[in-house]
Amino acid sequence: MRYIPNAEKDWESMLSVIGYRQLEDLASILPEGLRLRRPLDLPSSLSEMELVERLRQLSEKGKEGKSWVSFLGAGAYNHFIPAVVDHILRRSEFYTAYTPYQPEISQGTLQAIFEFQTLICQLTGMDVANASVYDGASAVAEAVLMAQRLKGRKRFLISRMVHPDSQRVTQTYTHPLGFLLEPIAYAADGATDLKALEKSMSGEVSAVVLQQPNFFGCLEDVEKAAGIAHSHGALLIVATQEPLSLALLQAPGLLGADIAVGEGQSFGNGLNFGGPYVGFFAAKEAYLRAMPGRLVGETLDRDGRRGFVLAVATREQHIRREKATSNICTNQALCALASLVYMATFGKQGLRELAEMNLSKAEYAKKQLGMAGSLRFSAPTFNEFVLTLKGDPASVLSGLLDEGLIGGLALKKFYPEMAHEILVCVTERNSKEEIDRLAAAIGKRSKK
Amino acid sequence: MSEPRPCDCVPACHEPLLFEKGAEGRKGYSLPGLDVEKVRPEKIWPANFLRKELDGFPEMSEVEIIRHFTRLSQWNYGVDSGFYPLGSCTMKYNPKVNEDVA
Numbered sequence: 001m002r003y004i005p006n007a008e009k010d011w012e013s014m015l016s017v018i019g020y021r022q023l024e025d026l027a028s029i030l031p032e033g034l035r036l037r038r039p040l041d042l043p044s045s046l047s048e049m050e051l052v053e054r055l056r057q058l059s060e061k062g063k064e065g066k067s068w069v070s071f072l073g074a075g076a077y078n079h080f081i082p083a084v085v086d087h088i089l090r091r092s093e094f095y096t097a098y099t100p101y102q103p104e105i106s107q108g109t110l111q112a113i114f115e116f117q118t119l120i121c122q123l124t125g126m127d128v129a130n131a132s133v134y135d136g137a138s139a140v141a142e143a144v145l146m147a148q149r150l151k152g153r154k155r156f157l158i159s160r161m162v163h164p165d166s167q168r169v170t171q172t173y174t175h176p177l178g179f180l181l182e183p184i185a186y187a188a189d190g191a192t193d194l195k196a197l198e199k200s201m202s203g204e205v206s207a208v209v210l211q212q213p214n215f216f217g218c219l220e221d222v223e224k225a226a227g228i229a230h231s232h233g234a235l236l237i238v239a240t241q242e243p244l245s246l247a248l249l250q251a252p253g254l255l256g257a258d259i260a261v262g263e264g265q266s267f268g269n270g271l272n273f274g275g276p277y278v279g280f281f282a283a284k285e286a287y288l289r290a291m292p293g294r295l296v297g298e299t300l301d302r303d304g305r306r307g308f309v310l311a312v313a314t315r316e317q318h319i320r321r322e323k324a325t326s327n328i329c330t331n332q333a334l335c336a337l338a339s340l341v342y343m344a345t346f347g348k349q350g351l352r353e354l355a356e357m358n359l360s361k362a363e364y365a366k367k368q369l370g371m372a373g374s375l376r377f378s379a380p381t382f383n384e385f386v387l388t389l390k391g392d393p394a395s396v397l398s399g400l401l402d403e404g405l406i407g408g409l410a411l412k413k414f415y416p417e418m419a420h421e422i423l424v425c426v427t428e429r430n431s432k433e434e435i436d437r438l439a440a441a442i443g444k445r446s447k448k
Numbered sequence: 449m450s451e452p453r454p455c456d457c458v459p460a461c462h463e464p465l466l467f468e469k470g471a472e473g474r475k476g477y478s479l480p481g482l483d484v485e486k487v488r489p490e491k492i493w494p495a496n497f498l499r500k501e502l503d504g505f506p507e508m509s510e511v512e513i514i515r516h517f518t519r520l521s522q523w524n525y526g527v528d529s530g531f532y533p534l535g536s537c538t539m540k541y542n543p544k545v546n547e548d549v550a
Contacts (some may be wrong), residue, residue: 002543048545054522055549083476084510090547097528098534112517115466122504221495247491250499305462307471337517344466348505350455350477356489357482363492364484366483380493 014135015322016428048058069434070406072364073384073425074215075136075163075241075273077266079354080429085268085341095334103309109333110308113296116340123243123343124260125251125284131331136241136263138278140166140209140327141173142292143237143259144181145285147207148326149290151235154179155204159192161214163241164414170209184208190377190386191217198228199441207235207259212252213245216423217362217384218377228254235259242266243280245382247355259283268342269335278335288312292326352379354428358383362426369424372443384425386411386418390446393422405439463519470508477510 006014011023020026027035042068046054066325091106095296100106100113113131120129133139139162142291144156158167160183161397171181182200187193192210219280222238229236240262245250252260264278265271283291290314297311314325346354349394362383366375367388376386389396393410400407410427411418426435490498508516526532532539 003541005541011550048543052549053543084476084513087514088521090520091521091529093521093524095547096541097524098526098532098539101534105525106523108522110522111463111465111523112519118465120504124501125521157463157523162515219493219497220500222499244540246499247502248499249493250497255496340466341513341517344506344508345476347470347474347476347507347512348502349473349507350475350479351502351505353479354477356486357479359484359489360484360487361468380497 003365007019031085032433052448069404069427069430069437070408071424071426071430071438072406073217073242073427074409074423075263076271076277077265077374077383077425078271078427078429079244079269081342082345085152085338085344089334094337096331099333100310102305107308109337110296110310111336112340112439113139113333114298114308114373115316115344116336117296119340119343120280120282123251124240124248124262124282125253125255125257126260126279127253127285128288129280129282130291132264133279133281133293133335134259134335135275135279136163136239136265136278137166137169137279138173139261139281140237140239141170141261142279142281143227143261144170144179144207144209145177146173146259146290146292147235147237148174148177149232150287151206152234153204153206155202156181156207156209157181157184157197157200157205157234158192158209159184159186159211159214159220160415161190161192161216161218162184162209162239163215165420166211166239166241170200173332186214186216186218188377189379190214190216190266191220191379192225194221194224194228197225198245201228201232203232203358204228205232207237209237209239210247211239211241213240213242213382215241215379215382216379216386217381217425218379219249220360222250222252222255222257230256237261240386242382243359244351244355247351247422248359249382252282253282259274261307264339265336268338268340276332276421278332278334278339280336280339288315290325293331306447353445355382357428358426361428361430361432361435364432365426365430365438368439372439372446383427384423386421387424387442388420389422389442390420393420396445397422399445400438400441403437405438405441407438407442463516463523466506466508466516467504469516470506470510472507474507474509474512476508476513 045294056156065235100109117129184197210220226236237259238257260282294313372388373387376388408422426448
């Protein structure tokens, strides 16, 4: 009954207003043969105390627990989240608010989104950012659709090291529209093969899509890729799955990228079994009108005071369907708020310090694990890298699980040629001792 | 008797932007010491990959952050504030235990 606040007396008084005596009378218009004359076959409801106990028992069946040490990244990153983030998210004026269509009662959400957009612009080196989209994968797909709106061409060159899930989602979005997504392979060092990119370019290409750092953790030469794309009249889309890297990496917008998108989970959102996450989306000002989603803008009220409103929302609900730049019904306001509070908490110095911590630990892990297996690529990396194992990754990884270690991701699933490779991620949450444990455990299993 | 006047207790809607708050050197975080050798990106990354600073990012203490966002939350109206006859798919009350066990 806790979902329904009224007492029986309240029902009676409401029913009497509309001329009914009991609740069942409301169903009297239904044909007799269709009416269910018995209660639904459901177990009786649990009290709050019983519910909490039942869920506690269920949660013990999961493998979550302090004893697990994870080196899994591959698009979802295990970062420490300061307590501030959750305390702000738990302000119920934020989490029980509706989408901010009425600015008079939504200034909190609107100002927070405006601040989020501003920090995303600073992070990516872009002029405009939207209020957010579903996740990193849909952000990439939306960027491809946007490039087609701007260039009118349906051929795209997409690096094989854009997150495989983002590639699949982009396929799903664009296949019915007849888009051609051509993969660009990796060079010997693990970065996208820019010579192959150059050879594949033509005046038919709308955009080139890269991920920075790429799915192998390798850093891409964004500036060079931008030059290649632009010399053929194409746009450069740069996706970032680990935005913490941008605390140390030059902003893609300052290196020539036209659209910068990515996944914001890394900033203040827990791993949460894979979602909800939050996609960010930014572009150069010239492309504002082609952007999907919604943008919050600053304005003045009748008395000349600053306020915030939904300024651009070219969604099919608001304008003619064929003119819409987006069919997505919402942004991820609460997840974007988590990212905003996280970015503000670490701030200008803290994000760089944290990113350097990730880099230093990953470099240490490369040294240690490079002796247990061997590093597959030579391109510089941030907090993730590919390791070649001597044995079969599936059996090595499952052996590691017995020691409480989640060792990384076997890459064969996404890259069939990588039968012996795993992707390893190291964040601030991994101690030197844990890295040493992983190296020893892999070393032990790699001996022939 | 005259109509009761609405109270003036709703906070006025003025809260500076994040970027207008804080001051150089303020911190809202704490990180553990580094337990491995420090590696600076400029040692291992090409020069044109490097960013000098996070231009435009705030520098705030924890209490400033909490007050800023608490203030913003006070300008929002949600189901917990009152009846909201919009958005039938989302705007229903959920018992608080759901938030705790989620």
